[in-house]
């Protein structure tokens with residue numbers, strides 16, 4: 070699977086309150102959530118983002134609350150994947166569970182500039198910066214997590230488990 | 236190889252003798268929790284799995300606390316959905332407004348959490364129950380749905396950092412100052428993916444409420460869980476609140492820790508975290524002149540009896556500064572009632588503070604005390620991210636109830652020592 074798009078670049082500790090502010094959590098409609106994505110850190114994001122674009126950030130991306138609304142808002146806004154130096158634990162888990170690809174790659178996270186054209190190959194685990202002419206290798210997912218992704222997220226995995234029980 | 240306290244609890248719930256850090260395991264769950272923000276997202280997933288019944292109707296807990304009493308039509312719809320689910324599934328532990336509380340204050344009080352439990356909650360502060368020697372951690376809505384359907388989930392076994400506490404805190408200093416101090420030292424990702432295991436003689440000098448506050452904020456250091464050893468205070472608490480069976484786990488003598496921190500509680504000052512991260516801490520003596528528009532005292536971090544008593548001690552016979560709003564919200568209905576009976580409610584109201592029903596309201600910028608552009612709050616809650624309590628250009632300073640109450644009187648960030 071290959072994704073292509075331009076980069077939106079943010080710093081360290083981007084928290085779930087700026088990804089999707091709590092004042093919008095009285096609504097769980099994904100499209101409504103997506104329309105406020107990144108609002109408190111980058112008000113222009115929702116108007117500039119196009120299908121396939123990539124969020125690039127520093128350390129501890131997605132820290133804070135357990136709201137699945139955060140990866141969901143990002144995914145529904147059209148973002149194809151998030152690249153960061155590191156991810157906060159619950160965000161990492163939620164992203165996998167809902168099928169938003171996320172990649173940890175410190176070098177890429179530090180070097181990619183806003184607006185750079187990126188191509189991300191999830192199967193090969195490579196990130197290509199077409200603007201800067203550079204390619205980065207990332208860690209593939211652990212096998213168990215691959216199984217969840219292959220089962221179309223955690224729900225698919227659980228479905229199989231439940232059928233196994235019956 | 237020795238295991239940490241967390242690893243031992245997880246091993247037992249995975250039916251294993253031994254687990255090691257980094258390993259992926261499947262563990263049985265003793266409790267699955269959700270609230271009015273996360274449960275509505277979990278319900279369609281629960282259906283998609285093909286589940287028709289929760290794995291155990293006594294072990295699924297749903298607490299509408301974030302936007303309740305219903306803030307608006309959207310929140311009313313959410314609450315309606317989860318109420319209907321609770322009725323359909325015949326859930327014993329669904330707590331309606333009137334008997335509810337902020338989930339992490341409520342569950343221990345209702346005796347739903349005991350030492351040795353494994354608990355997941357679709358709320359990041361689920362880590363609070365580590366105060367009782369349980370393994371508890373925050374997860375998302377899809378995880379909640381799967382947990383409700385199967386009664387088990389997957390975990391990556393965490394490494395741990397040990398926090399060896401010695402000594403006794405100075406007057407006015409509480410668990411809130413200790414945990415803010417620790418987060419200031421290690422940073423908001425200082426314990427990312429790891430357990431924070433507290434130990435040492437100093438633990439005995441912490442009240443249960445101190446421990447709840449500290450475990451509550453483990454997530455603010457990025458931790459998977461925070462956990463305390465079980466001692467006499469824990470067991471007294473458990474006997475007073477629960478009839479559930481429990482099991483006491485202890486870390487092995489030769490448990491491996493990624494880091495060990497020695498912390499002398501007597502050296503910890505009253506501590507304030509500046510915007511916009513809980514790690515931006517300073518001793519209250521070094522904050523300078525910071526004018527405050529609103530003071531918020533309560534939440535799952537500091538809405539318990541210790542906190543309200545401390546607040547009353549500071550506010551008694553005094554008045555909240557002119558043009559400042561002081562909002563006090565207790566953790567649960569039981570705490571609310573106790574505060575009334577002990578005369579604390581009277582002290583609050585006479586001082587000119589608002590004494591609210593339990594709700595998450597102002598803590599997450601939901602309702603009941605939102606900040607305008609450029610406004611500043613001192614809050615006993617746990618997060619001071621950009622926009623957390625209102626306008627993206629407002630500011631939140633995190634502190635203990637004593638510092639927050641003192642600041643409400645003077646109108647600027649203040650120490651209770653100098654009133």
Ligand code: SF4
Nearest residue numbers: 337534535595598599
């Ligand atoms: S009081 Fe605040 S931190 Fe605690 S559960 Fe409610 S919103 Fe979350």
